[in-house]
Amino acid sequence: MADMTGFGLVLGMLADSWGRVAMQVGADTRSLLRRVAARIAAERPGGADWDARNELVEVLSAVLPDDDPLLPVLRAARRGTAVDDVALVSRRLLEEMDGLEVAGDVIGPQEVEFWAERRLLKAPALSEDDLVALGLDPDDPDLILLRRPDGGGQWPEFQFSTDGSPIPLVRYINAFLEAADDPWGAADWWLCPNAWLEGRIPSQALGRLDDAVLVSAARAVDPGV
Structure with a gap:
């Protein structure tokens, strides 16, 4: 099990930069990230969907370009047992996701590899x-x-x-x-x-x-x- 120390910071930065992030990934990845964010937004106070939190970090770490400013924050997130209430900030992220329309897809080699490995692991x-x-x-x-x-x-x-x-x-x-x-x-x-x-x-x-x-x-x- 893993909560991320500073996980609220990860979600907040993702919400603030969603317009930029969304332009760097394909529709399948955007859809996956939204589903995971919705699970986190549904967390009850004092509880945590560990799988969803970890999946969001793992997906972003796999698909973002190596120079993306979100990556150092993701790498600094430490695995622990503390539970922070991030449902509110996740709902703000969902609003950003739902409010942005993206024309076309830009899918990089890291994202292609991510989806290929995900398929093979199934x-x-x-x-x-x-x-x-x-x-x-x-x-x-x-x-x-x-x-x-x-x-x-x-x-x-x-x-x-x-x-x-x-x-x-x-x-x-x-x-x-x-x-x-x-x-x-x-x-x-x-x-x-x-x-x-x-x-x-x-x-x-x-x-x-x-x-x-x-x-x-x-x-x-x-x-x-």
Whole structure:
């Protein structure tokens, strides 16, 4: 659980600078930030929606440009247990959000990466406890490990057979997708439609297409492999 010391300051600065911030992010991010702000505005005195507070900080930290003046305030927010009443300032933020119309979207590479990782983290996955219970090594470099914003890890479920053992073909393909060094890129390959496979999703094609076809599709990422 985490409240942010000075979290009211974060919300106040965001309200004051919403016009600038809104012009730097896309519609999906603006919509997400508004939903989170609404949850915070609904907090009761003496209580806190820890998940919403943390999510607002995590989203802003992920999508804002490196030189944005809000970032030092976000970085200085300390995790603690104190509860400050921020519903009022959050309602002011909502008024700023609802009162501004933004024409068009400016989506930077950090924001693209944020939404891609958010999508991949929604895929069914096993936890470290799950792997340990199955007698598997969480440090296996040929298994895709995705790190969540909270620091925890998850292993996409498609990598494992019904009895919990790693699928040899997946480990083989992960190895030359360099999953240990680029787990997000490897997960994206497995979980997104693949043009080489005529739009099929590789993870859903396991056991339905010949292994050699999937290997060839993976090799197409780097023909020199």
